[in-house]
Amino acid sequence: MTWVSPGHIPSTVEDEGRHYIMKPLTAKGKASFQKHATILFLVAPAFILFTTFVVLPVLQSGYYSLFQWKGLGPLNNFQGVGNFIRAFKDRIFRIALYNNVKIVIFSLIIQLPLAFSFALLVARKKYTGSVFFRGLYFFPYVMAEIVIGIIWRFIYHPQHGLPTLFSQWFTADKMEIGLLGDTNLAFWAIFIVVCWKYIGFHMILYIAGLQGVPEELEDAAVIDGASKVQVVFHIIIPSIRNTIIISVFLCIVGSFNLFDIVWAMGQGGPVHSTETLVTYLYNFGFKRFAFGYGSAIAVIIFLICLVFNLFYQKYIVGEAQK
Amino acid sequence: MANVILENITKVYPGDVKAVDNANIEIKDQEFVVLVGPSGCGKTTTLRMIAGLEEITEGTLTIDGKVVNDVPPKDRDIAMVFQNYALYPHMTVYDNMAFGLKIRKFPKADIDARVKEAAQILSIGNLLDRKPKALSGGQRQRVAVGRAIVRHPKVFLFDEPLSNLDAKLRVQMRAEISSLHHRLKATMVYVTHDQVEAMTMADKIVVMKDGLIQQIGGPLELYNSPNNLFVAGFIGSPPMNFIEGRVADNSNVFDAVDFRLPLTSQKASLVASYKGSPVIFGVRPEDLTLDPKGTEDNAVTGSVLVVEQLGEQLHLHVEMKDATIIAKVPPQTKVAVGDKVFLKPNMEKAHFFDKETEQVIR
Amino acid sequence: MRRYNSFRSISTGTLKWLFLGFFFLYTLLPFLWLILSSFKTNYEFTTAPFSFPETWQFENYVKAIRISGLPRLFVNSLIVSVGSTALNLFVSSLGAFVFARERFRFQNLLLNIIIAGVLIPIIGLMVPYFKIITTLRLYDTKLGLIVTYAAINLPISVFLLYGFMKRIPRELEEAAVIDGCSFRQRYSRVIIPLSRMGLVTAGIFVFLYSWNDFIYALLLTSSVKARTLQLGIRFFVSQFFTDYTAMFAAIVITILPSIIIYIIFHDKIIHGLTSGSVKE
Numbered sequence: 001m002t003w004v005s006p007g008h009i010p011s012t013v014e015d016e017g018r019h020y021i022m023k024p025l026t027a028k029g030k031a032s033f034q035k036h037a038t039i040l041f042l043v044a045p046a047f048i049l050f051t052t053f054v055v056l057p058v059l060q061s062g063y064y065s066l067f068q069w070k071g072l073g074p075l076n077n078f079q080g081v082g083n084f085i086r087a088f089k090d091r092i093f094r095i096a097l098y099n100n101v102k103i104v105i106f107s108l109i110i111q112l113p114l115a116f117s118f119a120l121l122v123a124r125k126k127y128t129g130s131v132f133f134r135g136l137y138f139f140p141y142v143m144a145e146i147v148i149g150i151i152w153r154f155i156y157h158p159q160h161g162l163p164t165l166f167s168q169w170f171t172a173d174k175m176e177i178g179l180l181g182d183t184n185l186a187f188w189a190i191f192i193v194v195c196w197k198y199i200g201f202h203m204i205l206y207i208a209g210l211q212g213v214p215e216e217l218e219d220a221a222v223i224d225g226a227s228k229v230q231v232v233f234h235i236i237i238p239s240i241r242n243t244i245i246i247s248v249f250l251c252i253v254g255s256f257n258l259f260d261i262v263w264a265m266g267q268g269g270p271v272h273s274t275e276t277l278v279t280y281l282y283n284f285g286f287k288r289f290a291f292g293y294g295s296a297i298a299v300i301i302f303l304i305c306l307v308f309n310l311f312y313q314k315y316i317v318g319e320a321q322k
Numbered sequence: 323m324a325n326v327i328l329e330n331i332t333k334v335y336p337g338d339v340k341a342v343d344n345a346n347i348e349i350k351d352q353e354f355v356v357l358v359g360p361s362g363c364g365k366t367t368t369l370r371m372i373a374g375l376e377e378i379t380e381g382t383l384t385i386d387g388k389v390v391n392d393v394p395p396k397d398r399d400i401a402m403v404f405q406n407y408a409l410y411p412h413m414t415v416y417d418n419m420a421f422g423l424k425i426r427k428f429p430k431a432d433i434d435a436r437v438k439e440a441a442q443i444l445s446i447g448n449l450l451d452r453k454p455k456a457l458s459g460g461q462r463q464r465v466a467v468g469r470a471i472v473r474h475p476k477v478f479l480f481d482e483p484l485s486n487l488d489a490k491l492r493v494q495m496r497a498e499i500s501s502l503h504h505r506l507k508a509t510m511v512y513v514t515h516d517q518v519e520a521m522t523m524a525d526k527i528v529v530m531k532d533g534l535i536q537q538i539g540g541p542l543e544l545y546n547s548p549n550n551l552f553v554a555g556f557i558g559s560p561p562m563n564f565i566e567g568r569v570a571d572n573s574n575v576f577d578a579v580d581f582r583l584p585l586t587s588q589k590a591s592l593v594a595s596y597k598g599s600p601v602i603f604g605v606r607p608e609d610l611t612l613d614p615k616g617t618e619d620n621a622v623t624g625s626v627l628v629v630e631q632l633g634e635q636l637h638l639h640v641e642m643k644d645a646t647i648i649a650k651v652p653p654q655t656k657v658a659v660g661d662k663v664f665l666k667p668n669m670e671k672a673h674f675f676d677k678e679t680e681q682v683i684r
Numbered sequence: 685m686r687r688y689n690s691f692r693s694i695s696t697g698t699l700k701w702l703f704l705g706f707f708f709l710y711t712l713l714p715f716l717w718l719i720l721s722s723f724k725t726n727y728e729f730t731t732a733p734f735s736f737p738e739t740w741q742f743e744n745y746v747k748a749i750r751i752s753g754l755p756r757l758f759v760n761s762l763i764v765s766v767g768s769t770a771l772n773l774f775v776s777s778l779g780a781f782v783f784a785r786e787r788f789r790f791q792n793l794l795l796n797i798i799i800a801g802v803l804i805p806i807i808g809l810m811v812p813y814f815k816i817i818t819t820l821r822l823y824d825t826k827l828g829l830i831v832t833y834a835a836i837n838l839p840i841s842v843f844l845l846y847g848f849m850k851r852i853p854r855e856l857e858e859a860a861v862i863d864g865c866s867f868r869q870r871y872s873r874v875i876i877p878l879s880r881m882g883l884v885t886a887g888i889f890v891f892l893y894s895w896n897d898f899i900y901a902l903l904l905t906s907s908v909k910a911r912t913l914q915l916g917i918r919f920f921v922s923q924f925f926t927d928y929t930a931m932f933a934a935i936v937i938t939i940l941p942s943i944i945i946y947i948i949f950h951d952k953i954i955h956g957l958t959s960g961s962v963k964e
Contacts, residue, residue: 038867039788046779046798046838053835054801057812064811071815118707121700133704135950137711142946142953144896146914147939150921151714154928160730162717196710204954257807260898264918278807286903291811298808305805375858396864408855412877421873422863469859 058302064295071291083296092272093297096280099187103194103255103276111195112202112251116244119206120232134207137200145197149264152193156180156265180266183273190265190274194258202247209243210236249312253305277301324386324399324476324509325351326372331381333367333533341367343533345381349511349526354503356512356524359556364533366481369513373479374398386476396425401470402479406486407462409454409469415441416450419469433472440471443502460491467499471506480512484519496522517557521545529553546671551680554604554673560637563610563647565603565622566677569596576603576674580643581623586669592683593674601683604673607637610649612657616664622647626661640665722932729929741929748934751923756908757916758937764826764912765894768833772841772890773883775834780845781871785857795846801839810903817904826910829901833894841886844956848882849875885956888949895941913938 065084068077087093122133140148155162158178167175179189213236221235237244259278262268268275268283275283277297285294326349333342342364349355357365370376371383374395383391390398401422409418416437423433441447444464454462463483470478480499484492500523503510514520520527521541529536529544529552537549548554554562567578574590576583583603585593593601605622613621627646630637631653638649640663649665657663674683721729722744724737748754782788783795813832822828852875860874876883901915917938924931946953 035786036788039782039786042778042782043794045775046842047794049775049831049835050798050801050838052816053813053832054804054806054839055797057809057816058804060812060815061809071811114707117703121704133708136708138950138954139943139946140711142892142896143939143942144898144914146896146898146917147935150917150935151718154932155714155717160928162713165734196714199707200711201957204957208954253803253805257805259807263898281808281810282899286810286814291815294811298811301805301808305803309803373858373862375861395862400862402859402862404855404859406853406855408853408859410856410859410874410878412880421860425864425869425873469863 061295061298061302064292065299067292068290069292070289075292077292079292083293084300086293087296087300090284092275092284093280095272096268096275096277099274100256100258100276102187103191103258104252106191107194107198107251107255108248111199112247114195115199115202115247116206118199118203119210120236122203123207123210134204138204139200140197141201141204143197145260146264148193148197149261152189152196152261153180153265156189181270183270186266186270186274190262193261193265194255197261198251198254202251205243205247205250206240209240213239245312245315249308252308256301256304277304325349325353325384326477326509326511327382327384328368328372329382329384331368331371331383332379333364333371333376334379340533342371345530345535347528347535347538349509352507352509354500354510354512354523354525355528356514356520356526357528357530358514358517358520359530359536361515362532363530365513365515365528365530368530369479369481369511372477372511373400373402399476400479401473401475401477402481403466403470403483405482407454407466407483409462409465411454413453414450415446415452415454415457415465415468418454418465419472422469422473436472436474437468440468443471443505444468444498459487460495463487463491463495467502471502476509478506478508478510480510482514483512484514485516492519499523518559521557527557529556531556547682548673549682551602551604551675551682554675554682558606560607560648560650562604562606562673563645563649564675565605565642565645565647566600567603568598568600569593571598573597576601578603578622578642581618581621583622583667583669584620589669589672589674596674596676596683600677602675602677602680604675605667606671607648607650609668609671610647610651610665611668612638612649612651612655613664613666616666618664621664621666623662623664626657626659626663629657629659638663638665718932719936721929722936724929726927726929744930744933745937747927747930748937751927751930752916752920752934753908754913754916754934754937757911757913760826760909760911761895761913764829764833764910765891767826767830768837768894769887769890771830772834772837773887776838776841776886777845777876777879777883778871780842780849781875783842784846784849784852785870785875795842799839799843799846802843804839806836807899810899813900814903823904824906824910828904829894829910829912832900832904833890833897836900837886837890837893840889844886844889845879845882848879848885852878881952884949885952888945888953889956892942892945892953 064075066079066081067075068079068083069075118133118137122137154160156179158164158176158181161177163177163179164175167177179185217235217239218231221231226234256277258276259282262274262276262279263282266274268279278301281294281297281301284290285297326347328345328347328349331342331345331347332340334340345364345368347355347368357368359365367376371378372385374390374393378391382389385398385400409415410421413421419437419440420433423436428436437450438447441450444467446461446464446468449457449461449465454465457465463486466483483499484495487495496519499512503523512519512523524541526538527541527544528538531552537544537553544553544557548557548562551564555564565578567576569575570577570582573594573596574585574587576585576593610622616623622640622642624640624642624647626638627641628637628639630639633653636651636653636655636657638651638655638657640647640649647665651657675681676683717734720734720736723740723742724744725741728735728737779798783791817823817828817832820828820831822831856878857870857874860870865873896914897912898914901912902918905911905915917935920931920934924934
């Protein structure tokens with residue numbers, strides 16, 4: 001689970017030439033040295049932590065990915081791009097990649113439009129209920145994915161779960177429905193949970209965007225004769241364009257980082273049918289001490305995310321700077 | 323209390339931007355000096371250099387006889403009132419005023435006495451427990467001033483302190499700061515872009531433009547004998563009227579093509595060396611009078627564009643071929659838009675400026 | 685803030701209520717089902733999953749605590765989450781302060797590198813993290829998790845706090861300088877108190893991340909001495925075997941802190957999440 005949020009997606013920071021306070025007020029060279037020493041001292045902890053746990057691991061991943069390595073001993077079994085070729089030749093890796101892509105696509109055509117519709121419905125204060133709805137839909141987002149996974153595993157329980165229960169209402173005989181045990185249905189069962197967790201999050205994003213759209217704009221459009229649907233498509237959607245791009249971006253990157261829920265609901269099974277890239281990395285890289293191979297999978301995940309980051313930077317940051 | 327002397331002060335920002343160029347200002351003990359000019363003229367930079375918030379590139383700054391170029395702000399014994407008040411939002415009014423004293427480790431009783439005294443002077447005693455967020459603009463302004471007062475500094479610095487207040491409050495606070503000055507008998511340096519504040523409050527005004535000091539003098543001095551076109555146009559409202567023309571060959575007539583103005587002998591001798599050359603004629607709106615018997619040969623001639631009735635006077639905007647001028651006339655004057663009018667200037671109070679250098683001709 | 689309310693009649697009508705109602709159930713049902721089940725007997729759970737319990741079985745909770753070793757997991761989680769939040773805020777607030785309020789060489793470059801860390805899919809770093817933590821001899825320790833969580837969230841915190849501190853008017857700090865504040869006093873008496881909102885927001889994010897994280901707890905610990913709640917949960921299924929309702933009680937206990945934090949801070953969470961996206 002990543003806590004990346006739109007507020008936290010950085011665009012390049014630029015100094016707008018403001019004046020700073022701490023400046024040499026005594027003999028210049030000495031003061032400048034002292035100042036830089038102080039600054040160094042204060043930034044050092046952040047930088048050490050950052051280098052050790054973010055920069056270094058990324059570089060290590062890239063390096064390890066070129067070797068066949070069990071995690072112990074020297075790295076001497078150089079593979080070049082062998083690990084990458086092996087991955088793409090592996091049917092299960094392709095299933096994992098395919099599942100991730102499926103999650104992205106169906107999130108984009110089901111989850112986000114639903115979240116947007118909710119936002120339209122509850123972004124208004126008019127009903128007393130809307131604040132409650134907002135709070136409720138968003139709550140799953142702050143819950144641990146592993147807990148969500150466990151809860152839903154029991155909701156899908158073949159004997160005592162809700163699908164089985166509902167089926168009893170419609171058919172006379174007691175039929176057991178084990179969604180998570182069915183290689184065709186398990187993916188959809190998990191997808192329902194992913195939506196359950198993230199719809200509220202995207203809804204909150206859209207609400208924030210909608211609240212930034214001046215009401216006058218819509219009033220003007222209505223006076224110009226626009227229908228409700230036209231207002232949505234011609235006024236509201238263009239006005240919250242950036243929010244939509246952010247939401248799409250987070251949805252895509254989030255999908256490629258999916259692990260806990262999938263792991264909790266079947267560890268990628270049954271028969272690897274719900275494997276995602278990260279569960280694949282865990283199951284086939286980490287768990288089997290194939291650290292070199294696992295690192296290659298990590299690099300693939302990085303590269304995929306990087307591509308979308310670049311798109312994002314181009315569209316959001318590029319637009320913002322115009 | 324102390325004097326402040328700026329000697330050849332220059333401020334250059336990175337990228338060779340000269341914000342203040344060779345400024346020389348002498349601020350006497352207990353004097354109220356106003357730095358005034360349009361935005362970007364260097365007045366705030368000058369004030370910030372006095373405060374120590376801005377490094378001095380060149381020159382010498384002396385406070386109370388001591389060179390303070392390299393003295394940090396806290397040791398300069400100055401206090402400053404900021405444009406946005408800069409009240410600490412997480413502290414109460416009392417703590418805001420007491421903060422500087424606490425940092426300087428004043429005894430508690432002393433702090434309390436000073437805060438109470440300042441609160442009483444500014445009549446904000448009932449607000450001491452509030453946070454700045456719960457105050458109106460005017461109240462915040464008082465607290466900001468109070469924070470400066472409690473310190474009993476050698477010099478008070480004000481950076482456009484009234485610009486965030488509405489017009490009515492501004493007039494009131496203007497008077498209060500003036501009376502505070504008399505009461506505290508302190509040296510005060512005040513920055514504003516509003517010439518009315520400068521005129522009403524200052525003992526001495528420093529007019530700046532593009533980093534250069536244009537003129538230093540008392541309010542009336544600047545009003546009556548501006549050094550150049552800029553000062554003439556900046557001080558006074560509505561501003562001085564300027565009309566381009568040339569000194570006629572016989573040097574006793576100002577020729578503005580559409581009309582001519584005969585010069586008094588004193589003015590004529592002043593502009594004698596400009597015979598046949600272009601000059602700018604300047605006259606204040608109140609020094610123009612409607613003359614029904616005027617002609618193109620002895621009065622400013624044009625047609626009325628706008629009539630503004632202010633009650634105590636009437637502003638006539640008169641359009642000429644390539645300028646519009648304003649005249650202040652008695653409120654009962656009967657004129658209509660489109661009328662052709664003749665305005666007779668008080669030539670004693672007229673000014674002539676060199677068109678090239680824009681300096682006044684004396 | 686002015687609410688969005690001019691969008692009148694598209695949403696009126698039964699369709700809208702059906703829509704909202706369906707998703708209302710979709711969101712609420714799992715919670716409702718979980719909480720109700722946690723108070724039932726196992727017999728009731730299997731025969732009447734949606735009825736209210738005939739008698740509220742509070743002993744499920746007693747059993748849950750006894751069987752699962754919840755208190756220990758809970759304390760571990762709390763230590764890890766509080767520790768990583770404190771470490772993270774300390775380190776990132778110092779860094780953010782310097783980045784936001786001072787000027788020095790390579791400032792923008794360094795800052796951009798740090799906050800670009802937000803975009804790195806940390807979850808892919810399993811192998812290096814395992815190596816680093818074992819090399820530092822922090823494997824299977826709470827300190828190992830504390831340092832890891834604090835570091836993972838560093839880019840986010842620096843970015844958030846930087847944003848907050850950058851917005852503090854420069855004049856306030858100048859007033860502090862004139863009031864006689866030293867460098868340290870400016871940090872401790874002006875900037876930190878004024879960044880309280882930012883610290884709270886960043887703190888909640890780090891805390892929730894640490895509290896909810898599963899994968900690094902799974903990777904970097906092995907024994908019960910550093911086991912966190914989320915990791916402990918995966919053993920519930922085997923621990924409780926067929927005593928489902930006691931297990932549900934245990935799960936309810938694990939999500940209580942999230943619910944409490946959410947109820948208290950949901951405004952700040954939402955604000956923190958959306959602060960960057962509204963600037964259209």
